[in-house]
Amino acid sequence: MRNLFLEGDRDEVFEISVPVGGREEVRIAARTKNSERLKLRVKIRHEGGDSFSFVRLFGAAGDNSRIDFITELEIPPGLQNVEASQHAHVLLLSPAAVGSATPRQDAATPGARVFHGASCAGIPAGEDYYLSCLGLAGPDKSKLLSASHLARAFAGLPENMLEPMLALVYDGSEEGSP
Numbered sequence: 001m002r003n004l005f006l007e008g009d010r011d012e013v014f015e016i017s018v019p020v021g022g023r024e025e026v027r028i029a030a031r032t033k034n035s036e037r038l039k040l041r042v043k044i045r046h047e048g049g050d051s052f053s054f055v056r057l058f059g060a061a062g063d064n065s066r067i068d069f070i071t072e073l074e075i076p077p078g079l080q081n082v083e084a085s086q087h088a089h090v091l092l093l094s095p096a097a098v099g100s101a102t103p104r105q106d107a108a109t110p111g112a113r114v115f116h117g118a119s120c121a122g123i124p125a126g127e128d129y130y131l132s133c134l135g136l137a138g139p140d141k142s143k144l145l146s147a148s149h150l151a152r153a154f155a156g157l158p159e160n161m162l163e164p165m166l167a168l169v170y171d172g173s174e175e176g177s178p
Contacts, residue, residue, distance in 0.1 A: 020048025029150035032065035060146035061097035
């Protein structure tokens with residue numbers, strides 16, 4: 001299981017091999033600001049049957065920064081009882097922020113169960129209005145929206161692993177991998 005919090009200018013590639021009977025989980029939260037560019041590619045290859053992979057990427061791009069998430073899944077033909085889930089979501093905190101979430105799949109096995117989700121969107125109008133009514137504006141509002149969005153990357157973790165990751169997301173400027 002890999003749990004990461006990333007910030008700043010980066011171009012990262014994570015390659016993960018899932019063995020026969022293996023289980024791999026990747027949860028990554030990423031935040032950018034100013035004119036930072038973060039590109040993250042996660043490549044998952046299932047080497048054998050009876051295997052499971054789970055990828056959850058959440059990003060928050062502020063100012064005129066950019067986040068690009070790419071997930072690549074490969075399941076060779078003939079593998080049995082394979083399940084793979086890929087989710088990548090980018091929240092744009094300003095009109096100048098840019099993001100993309102691109103799932104790529106090469107799953108030629110009829111018996112494989114493959115799920116994916118991808119989104120890239122600005123702050124929902126209802127959330128923006130509600131927080132404004134509470135008196136939150138500017139950096140405070142952006143920080144709260146960013147942190148609550150990024151925390152979703154770690155949903156479902158055991159409490160002893162969840163607390164250190166949430167501390168990084170809410171407090172910010174380090175990267176971690178407990």
